[in-house]
Amino acid sequence: MIQFDRVFKRYPPGIDALSDVSFEVGDGELVVLGGHSGAGKSTLLKLIAAIERPTTGSVLVNGQNVGALKRRALPFMRRNLGLIFQDQKLLFDRSVFGNVMLPLSIAGFPPGEAAKRVRAALDKVGLLAREKAMPIALSGGEQQRLAIARAVVNRPKLLLADEPTAHLDSETAADVARIFMEFHRVGVSVLVATCDAGLFADLAPRRILLDHGRLAA
Numbered sequence: 065m066i067q068f069d070r071v072f073k074r075y076p077p078g079i080d081a082l083s084d085v086s087f088e089v090g091d092g093e094l095v096v097l098g099g100h101s102g103a104g105k106s107t108l109l110k111l112i113a114a115i116e117r118p119t120t121g122s123v124l125v126n127g128q129n130v131g132a133l134k135r136r137a138l139p140f141m142r143r144n145l146g147l148i149f150q151d152q153k154l155l156f157d158r159s160v161f162g163n164v165m166l167p168l169s170i171a172g173f174p175p176g177e178a179a180k181r182v183r184a185a186l187d188k189v190g191l192l193a194r195e196k197a198m199p200i201a202l203s204g205g206e207q208q209r210l211a212i213a214r215a216v217v218n219r220p221k222l223l224l225a226d227e228p229t230a231h232l233d234s235e236t237a238a239d240v241a242r243i244f245m246e247f248h249r250v251g252v253s254v255l256v257a258t259c260d261a262g263l264f265a266d267l268a269p270r271r272i273l274l275d276h277g278r279l280a281a
């Protein structure tokens with residue numbers, strides 16, 4: 065599903081965020097991406113979503129070289145990804161339902177089918193009873209679960225999450241981790257970047273560890 069082959073990423077004016085990174089993630093795998101702050105975790109996820117492009121090397125997602133895609137092909141490619149990134153904020157002027165509906169409205173789904181999918185996604189993250197609430201009325205953990213519902217409403221085969229449990233207490237973080245496990249169980253590939261070494265520990269997932277932009281042993 066994901067193949068990195070000798071990937072280097074250098075940001076101007078010469079910061080090496082990733083150096084000679086090669087690995088593969090198979091269909092349906094759950095992988096935790098670990099490493100210190102600044103190790104290159106976010107950069108790695110951004111390369112998969114083609115938010116950034118590799119300086120050299122290739123990033124294949126489902127056999128497609130996403131670093132070489134034309135700009136106009138990106139929205140189609142990203143429709144198959146569920147992104148839970150810190151800069152993708154919730155819309156605070158829309159309800160819980162409205163936030164999850166947005167990606168389907170943009171994709172031009174018929175409203176009836178879209179509403180069904182929105183409720184199914186909210187149900188998966190335990191927020192169906194809050195569909196009419198505004199995001200401001202949700203706790204931090206509920207807001208994070210709402211972000212997950214929005215990311216999965218398109219039914220992507222691959223979920224990418226960047227520090228999805230930042231600012232959550234350990235119990236709430238464990239709830240969020242369990243939701244990712246549920247998606248993994250039904251065959252979705254999940255790649256979660258986190259500084260929290262204890263998260264998922266009892267679930268023993270595969271770990272990829274970055275150290276100053278290099279894969280650690």
Ligand SMILES: Nc1ncnc2c1ncn2[C@@H]1O[C@H](COP(=O)(O)OP(=O)(O)OP(=O)(O)O)[C@@H](O)[C@H]1O
Binds near residue numbers: 102
């Ligand atoms: N757009 C950018 N321009 C220049 N340098 C960048 C950019 N994005 C990241 N970097 C640098 O690349 C390195 C890796 O950053 P990255 O955000 O990928 O690490 P991270 O492991 O996700 O860190 P954190 O856990 O703190 O989010 C850091 O030195 C960072 O300062």
